[in-house]
Amino acid sequence: MARRPIIAGNWKMHLSIAESLALASEVRDRCSRFRDRDVVVAPPLTSLYAVKERLADSRIQLAAQNCHWAAQGAYTGEVSPTQLKDLGCTHVIVGHSERRQYFGETDEWVSRKVRSLHDHDLVPIICIGETLEQREAGDTMSVVSTQLEAALAALSGDEARTSVVAYEPVWAIGTGRNATPAQAQEVHAAIRRLIAKRFDASVADAVRIQYGGSVKPENAAELLTQPDIDGALVGGASLKSDSFARIVSFREELA
Ligand code: PGA
8 A cells, every 4th residue: 555655854853943944945946846655843942833834724634742751740941742732733753862871761751652642643653773883783573563563552443554663773863874775675575474463464654664864855756765664854954945855755756
């Protein structure tokens, strides 16, 4: 079955409000014409409201980069799914390796966040991936499967079906060294098999699995045309509208 590609730009902790608005306008102008794929931007929290207003009436969707699992409460400095929904977000990135690595985010938290996002009709973009040491030790699949199982633990098949998984090998993030299309495809196919085992073949067939880690215009087409790669989560190259738009237009770049 043909899955609709989803390309998301993670702006991380970059850009002022004015810079975010300028980039959002350019992404809107360059990427709105692609009606057969989903385009999502994840600005920093400080720019979400302004970018939401700028993207009103466009087809570009809005993601947050993180959230708490509670709907509200005494959690200083955190932001809830309800608040993100109120802001106009449709997606939330969960379990990014930078959060796991620098902020102690655990599989248990990821599981709670994913559950809560579905409770609030938000789509989680669930990031999983191994470090270089884990890959070199031959542990890629056990790491990825532990992270995935935890993230999907509290979901029904229908909720899993509408979630997005992002396979992001940690050694490829921000390093300029992407996984080869064959390396990425191998893990994506294995992730799909795990989802089929946990739920069923129809869920596995529907769920979209993005690749992330040094995606750029030069490698997007060969990665995104692999049978089990359904899009990209883009960091560095999403901060310039030209490179992001060229990734979004991977099919046309091939022509
Ligand atoms: P990168 O980041 O594209 O800069 O490697 C990807 C990510 O962190 O999602």
